[in-house]
């Protein structure tokens with residue numbers, strides 16, 4: 475008896491990522507593999523760069539996907555921009571700011587932390603105070619969309635502050651890109667990284683990044699070599715570089731890039747503004763259902779991300795049991811709490827292709843069924859009506 479092929483069940487993905495991948499994207503991925511220096515492939519790479527410039531709203535020449543997940547995009551920003559001894563102001567209001575600190579320190583830099591409560595946005599006043607107290611700081615780093623809590627920080631204001639104090643900026647837009655406005659050029663962001671498996675609804679494993687001219691200058695004029703060979707942009711540029719000749723650096727994940735191309739074509743055809751509006755609208759509908767049931771958001775209303783909804787788990791409810799029943803009985807995945815919020819919240823994602831009316835109806839219906847069956851203290855039989863009002867309202 476031979477081994478069997480692996481056939482995953484069909485799930486609805488409403489956690490913190492990956493999100494549902496559109497069948498068009500999966501189909502694109504199964505097209506024939508060609509060489510990574512094939513002229514036809516190189517042409518497609520150029521299109522991917524152009525489409526990413528659109529998604530990031532930038533003309534930055536150095537805009538491309540890193541051949542690894544969002545964490546590698548994060549690492550590429552830090553290892554390239556932080557030189558030993560550089561002071562970096564890092565904002566932390568959830569899990570991912572903590573990873574930025576790790577990256578700064580492993581790159582030989584000194585992290586100055588600006589802390590905000592988990593569930594709140596980064597406070598610009600604290601950032602300004604830190605910039606004033608550290609006139610030798612070189613970089614400000616923060617997370618626009620904190621996936622661990624569902625809070626959104628004001629990138630425009632934070633980047634303005636950084637500019638005023640002559641700092642470069644590193645912005646985590648892994649969950650933000652495609653779901654909520656990002657304007658790299660208008661906001662003068664210097665280095666930004668994202669991921670493919672959140673609001674782009676592509677398969678996981680690639681990390682779109684973009685670097686400004688100011689960032690590029692710093693990278694080209696480093697005194698020390700970038701500590702990571704694979705992520706050294708001076709070398710990566712030889713392959714993804716502007717137009718001219720391509721040299722082998724690593725074998726690009728060819729089929730994954732077909733998928734990204736398709737995801738970006740879909741985003742372009744929908745239109746960024748429409749995608750942002752869809753995420754906003756669907757958040758309102760989900761929120762109406764959750765709140766009618768009596769569940770409460772942990773993030774203040776004006777700081778909520780539409781694509782990541784964190785709600786408190788009702789008193790006495792078994793977190794893991796609810797999530798496993800949703801998975802086993804409804805093929806529905808929602809996210810658990812991360813870090814300090816483990817066991818305290820559920821994180822319901824409405825990212826990319828997952829941000830659809832039918833997903834919301836399934837999620838609210840399944841959650842109500844499971845919580846009712848477990849005698850949880852929720853309001854029964856009112857969520858659907860509340861959502862219908864939100865849909866037509």
Ligand SMILES: *Cc1c(COP(=O)(O)O)cnc(C)c1O
Nearest residue numbers: 543544545570619621648649669
């Ligand atoms: C998901 C995520 C990451 C990490 O991306 P991976 O693809 O899992 O490596 C980084 N930052 C934020 C804000 C994220 O949501």
